[in-house]
Amino acid sequence: MKPVIVWFRQDLRLNDNPALATAAASGRPLICLYVLDDDTPGDCRWGGASRWWLHHSLTALDASLRKRGGNLVLRRGRADRIVRALVKEADAEAIVWNRCYEPFAVARDKALKEDFKADGIEAESCNASLLFEPWEIRTASGTPFRVFTPFWNAMRRNEPGRPQPAPRNLTFHPGIESDDLREWRLLPRKPDWAKGFDWTPGEDAARAALYAFVDHASGYKTARDIPGMDGTSRLSPHLHWGEIGPRQIWHAVHTRERSDGAETFLKELGWREFCCQLLFHNPSLPEHPLDARFTKFEWHRDETDFTAWSRGRTGIPIVDAGMRQLRQTGWMHNRVRMIVASFLIKHLGIHWRRGQEWFWDTLVDADLASNAANWQWVAGCGADAAPFFRIFNPVLQVEKFD
Numbered sequence: 001m002k003p004v005i006v007w008f009r010q011d012l013r014l015n016d017n018p019a020l021a022t023a024a025a026s027g028r029p030l031i032c033l034y035v036l037d038d039d040t041p042g043d044c045r046w047g048g049a050s051r052w053w054l055h056h057s058l059t060a061l062d063a064s065l066r067k068r069g070g071n072l073v074l075r076r077g078r079a080d081r082i083v084r085a086l087v088k089e090a091d092a093e094a095i096v097w098n099r100c101y102e103p104f105a106v107a108r109d110k111a112l113k114e115d116f117k118a119d120g121i122e123a124e125s126c127n128a129s130l131l132f133e134p135w136e137i138r139t140a141s142g143t144p145f146r147v148f149t150p151f152w153n154a155m156r157r158n159e160p161g162r163p164q165p166a167p168r169n170l171t172f173h174p175g176i177e178s179d180d181l182r183e184w185r186l187l188p189r190k191p192d193w194a195k196g197f198d199w200t201p202g203e204d205a206a207r208a209a210l211y212a213f214v215d216h217a218s219g220y221k222t223a224r225d226i227p228g229m230d231g232t233s234r235l236s237p238h239l240h241w242g243e244i245g246p247r248q249i250w251h252a253v254h255t256r257e258r259s260d261g262a263e264t265f266l267k268e269l270g271w272r273e274f275c276c277q278l279l280f281h282n283p284s285l286p287e288h289p290l291d292a293r294f295t296k297f298e299w300h301r302d303e304t305d306f307t308a309w310s311r312g313r314t315g316i317p318i319v320d321a322g323m324r325q326l327r328q329t330g331w332m333h334n335r336v337r338m339i340v341a342s343f344l345i346k347h348l349g350i351h352w353r354r355g356q357e358w359f360w361d362t363l364v365d366a367d368l369a370s371n372a373a374n375w376q377w378v379a380g381c382g383a384d385a386a387p388f389f390r391i392f393n394p395v396l397q398v399e400k401f402d
């Protein structure tokens with residue numbers, strides 16, 4: 001039989017991976033592909049911390065596939081060209097992927113699907129990253145939600161689909177050349193950066209993190225607000241790269257734990273969905289304020305202040321602690337993200353996009369939708385945002401939470 005290509009993107013796992021399951025069910029031999037695309041115009045160049053994560057996550061996925069007799073084929077370049085070329089090279093008759101929702105990915109995938117269909121190649125896409133598609137949860141008048149609470153109430157009335165186990169038997173198509181991951185140089189060139197990243201990327205580690213969290217989920221409602229405690233799940237980078245899917249998390253928490261803590265946690269997954277649907281329906285979210293009144297806001301352009309903020313040298317302890325944690329670990333607690341973001345925007349008067357860019361480069365969970373929507377939320381220019389006049393007082397925040 002001719003092969004089918006499974007194009008892995010932000011779904012670096014074997015369990016609850018509908019694209020992989022669909023391809024396996026077709027009985028065709030599989031080619032498992034990952035493309036590093038630094039060339040398509042748009043926002044697809046991963047930041048430094050993301051690249052560190054990606055290196056290790058691809059290593060883990062390749063190891064899992066090798067255990068089942070296959071491997072991950074790595075290619076680098078413009079994803080649309082690479083994918084078209086591989087279909088020809090391997091004489092594949094089908095390709096399947098899980099959907100991404102960044103504007104450039106939506107446009108690219110749509111064009112690819114049309115081209116493949118015109119050429120008689122089966123092209124199918126599936127949902128691995130969200131509980132509900134961005135077009136599924138709608139207001140009564142059929143428009144997308146712009147306010148979180150009604151979105152959440154509407155979402156909560158639906159039952160997310162159940163996660164599917166990894167397909168049992170996988171057959172692979174042999175002989176397809178792959179790049180050498182080491183030659184992609186995803187790990188940072190500066191040797192001391194990332195050495196404090198105390199993370200284990202990969203599907204096994206993601207599941208371990210989930211089960212470790214489920215045991216504490218009942219205490220999440222209060223613990224999640226205390227930056228000095230390990231009270232949150234730290235699943236965000238695993239979720240971003242799709243080493244675990246939201247259906248797996250939802251059902252693991254929901255079936256084992258019915259507490260206020262668990263419900264509060266599920267609501268955070270709702271925020272993630274909300275951010276994604278905001279980006280999907282407002283593709284300029286990372287560049288332009290959703291509230292157009294802020295377009296002409298006069299920002300300070302002070303490099304000294306920005307450098308002090310980004311290096312954790314403002315002199316405000318909670319801000320500096322957060323920014324240093326970010327630099328050292330690639331992650332920051334949600335409350336501290338809000339405090340440092342508010343400080344940059346509202347005390348220093350620096351454009352939220354500068355902060356968003358810094359986070360993009362330094363967060364291991366950097367995610368176009370969650371990053372942009374949250375920066376706009378703090379700035380007060382987004383959908384359902386904190387009012388623009390609300391300023392987090394970093395001293396009171398410390399008294400309350402630290």
Ligand code: FAD
Nearest residue numbers: 232233234235236268272334337338365366367370371374
């Ligand atoms: P938990 O508290 O355990 O929450 C579980 C999951 O829910 C998270 O893993 C995440 O996927 C989701 N979630 C929680 N809070 C939010 C939120 N406010 N918005 C969207 N999803 C949420 N999150 C990212 O994943 N990527 C980003 O690039 C990102 N940038 C942010 C920028 C700013 C300025 C702020 C204020 C928040 C940002 N967040 C971002 C949201 C949030 O801070 C992180 O998702 C959370 O801290 C991750 O830690 P956790 O996995 O332990 O979260």
